[in-house]
Amino acid sequence: MILTACPIISTGSAAANAAPVSAISQANKDIKAQAPIQYRIQARLDEKKMMIEGSESITYRNTSKDTLKQLVFHTYADANLSESTQTTMFKHSNEEISKNNPDKKPEDFLGGIDIEKVTTGGQALDFSNKDQAMSVKLEQPLQPGESVSVQVHFNLKIPYGSQRLSYYKDIINGAHGFPVMSVYDEAKHEWDTKPYSKTFETDYYTSADYEVQFNVPDQYQVVMPGTITTRDDAETGRKVVSTVAENTREFAFFASPNFKVDSVTRNGLTVEYYYFDNQPGKKKIVDGYIDQAFKAIDFFSDKYGKYPYPEFRIVESYVEGVAIEYSRLIQMGQIGINSAPEQDTVFVHEIAHQWFHALIGNNSETESFLDEGFADFSKVYFSEKQGDTMNGFKSIQFDDSTVDKAIASTNDEVGDWASPVYYDKGRQAIYQLYRSVGEEKFDAFMKEYFKRYVYQNATIDGLLQTIEDVLGKETRNDMNKALYDPNFVLKPEYQLSNEEKTAYLHDQFQSLYESALTQVPNVPFETMSRVMDKALQGEPLAIVVSDQVSKSANKQQEAMVNQLTTLLDLSGVKYDVIRDRQDLKQKMKKELATSNLIVLGSAKSNGFVQALKSSIMDRANHIGFQWKTTMNQPSVAGAYVIKHPYNQNRLMLHYFWNEDHLSSGSLEPFMMKMQESTGFSSAYYQYYMLNKTGKVTLDKKVENPLSKLFVEE
Ligand SMILES: [Zn+2]
Structure with missing residues (x-):
């Protein structure tokens, strides 16, 4: 059955163009047709x-x-x-x-x-x-x-x-x-x-x-x-x-031959997960996913139009870095034993494709925005309404980047930029539409779009026409501009303010660090990235710089302070930088006793290290780091993390070198290693040593098993 839209007679006013949805199309499509x-x-x-x-x-x-x-x-x-x-x-x-x-x-x-x-x-x-x-x-x-x-x-x-x-x-x-x-x-x-x-x-x-x-x-x-x-x-x-x-x-x-199937039926819909029963505890995770699938399907059914099929299936496979939507079923990668179904937004994106690809079709060679943009917006819409602030609308509002391509680009035109253009900018344009008309009208428009195109193929033209019919000419023109002009950015009034951005990043980093440090077993307390984690959780942080140093050393230290504080500022972490001995003495008893510490510079010229040398050696022993021997080795540099010398609930991370300053060739690798060590993408470090050329000669770390490919949806 082909649906014909009622002609709307233009009166020249945008508001008058916005006919009530009920007047536009009454016909309902029958799955059995x-x-x-x-x-x-x-x-x-x-x-x-x-x-x-x-x-x-x-x-x-x-x-x-x-x-x-x-x-x-x-x-x-x-x-x-x-x-x-x-x-x-x-x-x-x-x-x-x-x-x-x-x-x-x-x-x-x-x-x-x-x-x-x-x-x-x-x-x-x-x-x-x-x-x-x-x-x-x-x-x-x-x-x-x-x-x-x-x-x-x-x-x-x-x-x-x-x-x-x-x-x-x-x-x-x-x-x-x-x-x-x-x-x-x-x-x-x-x-x-x-x-x-x-x-x-x-x-x-x-x-x-x-x-x-x-x-x-x-x-x-x-x-x-x-x-x-x-x-x-x-x-x-x-x-x-x-x-x-x-x-x-x-x-x-x-x-x-090895699929096991978990099947749950609720209100006439059966959701099945076909998986490999190859690890203990997997069924529980699979149950969690099935639950999440019901939630997402209910949400999209309510917002857009009812999922019409009696079943929905999910398949575990060995695919890496991608998850793929097909009609009435989706293909996921391997289920990790630490998988958290409620956090798995890729899963929700794939489910949303049932509406934007399977039910409402489109040409994904020429108008990929129609499926990817809407699936990604829907994923965020769902998270927002689940109260997940990290993955909700703020994640769209935060993005002020521009890409010199139109959202309505073809695959050929978009080249390697499919992800930022179709997904990030695409969902942002839809969010702008949502904000500009409000949720009620937006939902009404989506229902009309679904009604017109379910089991059909939509086009961007058809989408714009539906916007015009339901929301008016002005809204259509706005969306037209958003989709066809390159460099789309969200209207400033819908973006986050600078303070909101910092707060959002802070929360984002905090949850990233928290899950990175809890999801991997056997990460010791003395771990470099935990210093960041603790700071993000609100514990005080102080950076103590060696003070009795040469000009060259001072210059290098300041470059490092700058690198550290740029990251801290970005993520809204408060910190104190202590550069001279007077300041150090004053804060030694009180402020520094409750702080996590990042110490920079040679042990000999650092006031904090000199004052607490024997406790530091004790603490270093505890992680198997030969402090005294290492500090006496010429041209060695590196880092170690130990318990704070006089507060066992805090950490002290020391980036050190034994010469007056780092050679020009080793400064860059040293600073890159600093950055890596406070992150968690490759490993969780306890200590490492670098030679004259900046190469790692010895280290102690826990590999991050989760450092895998970026997932495409
Ligand atoms: Zn997708």
């Missing part, structure tokens, strides 16, 4: 060769006003014919996998689809399949409103490694496996024949009805969208897993 495309797929997995043999029957209804002489399918599986057409997104993962699996040859990482024949009513049809697009010449032109059925027979080779379509360890990732109809562009009178993006996503499909019968070995669990049933196959040791999924954006499957 037949989609213009039906796929019937029969496939058989050869798990030894990692091949799938299949036949696919497609019934296509011409919903355009053009007469069509051919049908065009995407054969994205062919992106795997050569490394040069595979996505760069998984390049790093595959290099790692290759290193760890030397028996796998480069060609094992490739695959593709071989189209055997295409027929209609038993008659062979001419077809050509190249550059991931298969065009099939129809016997008779297809008139508007008419339908045609064709059958495609194919053999699919699944590549090894990490791809949307690949096998690795005990899982098969099955997206882009089967030929899928291209979307016909009525305005341009052409089919979309673009190959799959090498850098981003190119998922643009007509919502369709799927019936799939998948013949697999008995022990396999298969995750697919829709209502899944299983029956035995005539062949022993095999079974047929079938699904029926109506009005579904795309078909993707995941299969593994």
Whole structure:
């Protein structure tokens, strides 16, 4: 059913243009209404060769006003014919996998689809399949409103490694496996024949009805969208897993002999998590995720439009650095034993894609903002309403960066800037819209947008038209500008003030440090980054600089003080800098006794160290640091952290060198190491020593097991 928007008669006033939502569209779409495309797929997995043999029957209804002489399918599986057409997104993962699996040859990482024949009513049809697009010449032109059925027979080779379509360890990732109809562009009178993006996503499909019968070995669990049933196959040791999924954006499957499934039903919706039961305590985390999924689905159903399907599935996989949305199911990476479902905003972003990709489709090759911008805004909207101030609206208001690209850019135009443009700036433009009209009107607009485009493909033009119809011409013009002008920044009145920014960063850092130090077991009390953690929690902090030093040493010390205080100022941490002995003496008893300390400079010229040498040596002993020997080694530099010499609840972190000053070549590595040591991204340091050239010669640290790839959503 096609929805027609009522014409709005312009009276010249923006307010008058904002018709009440109820007047605009009354029609409700029915999930059961037949989609213009039906796929019937029969496939058989050869798990030894990692091949799938299949036949696919497609019934296509011409919903355009053009007469069509051919049908065009995407054969994205062919992106795997050569490394040069595979996505760069998984390049790093595959290099790692290759290193760890030397028996796998480069060609094992490739695959593709071989189209055997295409027929209609038993008659062979001419077809050509190249550059991931298969065009099939129809016997008779297809008139508007008419339908045609064709059958495609194919053999699919699944590549090894990490791809949307690949096998690795005990899982098969099955997206882009089967030929899928291209979307016909009525305005341009052409089919979309673009190959799959090498850098981003190119998922643009007509919502369709799927019936799939998948013949697999008995022990396999298969995750697919829709209502899944299983029956035995005539062949022993095999079974047929079938699904029926109506009005579904795309078909993707995941299969593994080792999936365990956790399933919860509430109010007619079943949420299932397919996971590997390979660590104790995992079920509890999975339960937490399922809970979170219900919360997010309820929230978006309430705000935008009801999630119409009876099920939603989540799949654990070995994918690294990304999580991927498919219709009615999402693919996540491995569940860490320290995973906190309520903090996992990537998870919520993927769920939001059910509305912005699966239900409301769009061309993610040319208008990625429509799915990524809205999914990311929705993630933040959800966090805000959950009372999560860190991940709520402040995270959008904080961002005053600019990118010299328009939010409405195509994938080609955006290049490597997809994340800041589509996600960060995209969600910010939507937030501006939200602020400018208020929550009630914004929600009403979103409901109308959903109504118009559910099971359809939206466009930015369509979005703007909906804004105009619901919120008025002026709001449309504002949004138009936000999306099409480069360098979008949030209007100043919606940004955080400088004080709010500092406070926000402070809280952000505080929670980062807190989780970094608590999520990893066996991090000792005497750990350099804990000094930052304690300061962020509000304990006093003093920086004590060596005072009886040469000009060169003084200059270096000041550069270090500057580096430290820049970070502290940025994160709103209060501190005191003590530069001379008089000041030191005065504060020794009271202020310094309750402070955590960062001591800078050679031990011989530092008043604090000299005054408390024997206690410091004692404390250093406790962490296994040979204080006296080290301080007497010429040209050694480094750092150690110990308990405060006269307050065991505080820490003292000493950045030292034994010469008068650092050589010009070692200053830079010394300062970089300083920065690293107070962070936590690679390791938690107790002490380290550097040689003349700034190279680490000895250290004691706890590696951070969580220092992994940045996650793309
Ligand atoms: Zn996304």
